[in-house]
Amino acid sequence: TPVAILLSGRGSNATALITAAQDPDFPARICLVLSNNPDAPGLDMARAAGLPTLAIDHRSFGKDRAAHERAIHAALEDSGAQAVCLAGYMRLLTPYLTTAWAGRMLNIHPSLLPSFPGLHTHERALAAGVRLHGCTVHLVTEGMDEGPILGQAAVPVLPGDTPDLLAARVLQQEHGLYPLALRHFLTQNPATAPNGAALVVA
Numbered sequence: 274t275p276v277a278i279l280l281s282g283r284g285s286n287a288t289a290l291i292t293a294a295q296d297p298d299f300p301a302r303i304c305l306v307l308s309n310n311p312d313a314p315g316l317d318m319a320r321a322a323g324l325p326t327l328a329i330d331h332r333s334f335g336k337d338r339a340a341h342e343r344a345i346h347a348a349l350e351d352s353g354a355q356a357v358c359l360a361g362y363m364r365l366l367t368p369y370l371t372t373a374w375a376g377r378m379l380n381i382h383p384s385l386l387p388s389f390p391g392l393h394t395h396e397r398a399l400a401a402g403v404r405l406h407g408c409t410v411h412l413v414t415e416g417m418d419e420g421p422i423l424g425q426a427a428v429p430v431l432p433g434d435t436p437d438l439l440a441a442r443v444l445q446q447e448h449g450l451y452p453l454a455l456r457h458f459l460t461q462n463p464a465t466a467p468n469g470a471a472l473v474v475a
């Protein structure tokens with residue numbers, strides 16, 4: 274299945290997906306890596322991996338969010354993508370894109386949703402004193418970080434943790450979870466799992 278990746282920065286989750294997709298048994302083929310940020314290190318990484326890349330800079334669209342999303346949508350369609358993975362894509366999506374890709378767009382979020390949607394999840398998890406934290410792969414809907422959960426991975430919060438230490442522990446799980454959740458999503462029978470199936474990795 275052709276799958277496109279949208280990213281804005283570092284691209285370590287994109288790397289995990291690209292690496293997984295190099296296995297001929299993996300059900301996704303990465304057909305495009307697209308960024309709103311022309312300087313994203315993730316784009317360089319994808320280019321080095323020999324994949325088609327594209328930058329569609331939101332700044333060249335001024336305040337016209339709709340026009341930016343139309344350009345992204347056109348590029349996704351042109352790429353032949355049948356699903357899209359957001360991997361550190363830092364722009365909020367409007368209902369135009371979430372509707373166009375409803376049921377076919379995945380995101381990874383660095384918390385155990387529905388706890389801590391939005392930014393600064395590791396700081397907030399530490400401040401809340403939770404003992405378990407982690408990451409979630411979910412389908413993208415209009416509400417930010419709200420769609421049906423496809424998979425989660427949990428990590429302990431340890432004494433002496435800082436946001437950076439916790440983030441690194443979670444990120445390591447993200448890299449395992451995202452390919453696993455995408456594989457599960459692409460191979461599941463939607464008739465038997467309308468809301469996505471639970472998937473837990475240790």
Ligand code: GRF
Pocket residue numbers: 280282283284285286287315360361362381382383408444447
């Ligand atoms: C990850 O923590 C991801 O969960 C969040 O943004 C970060 C992206 O990191 N959505 P990377 O670009 O994949 O390295």
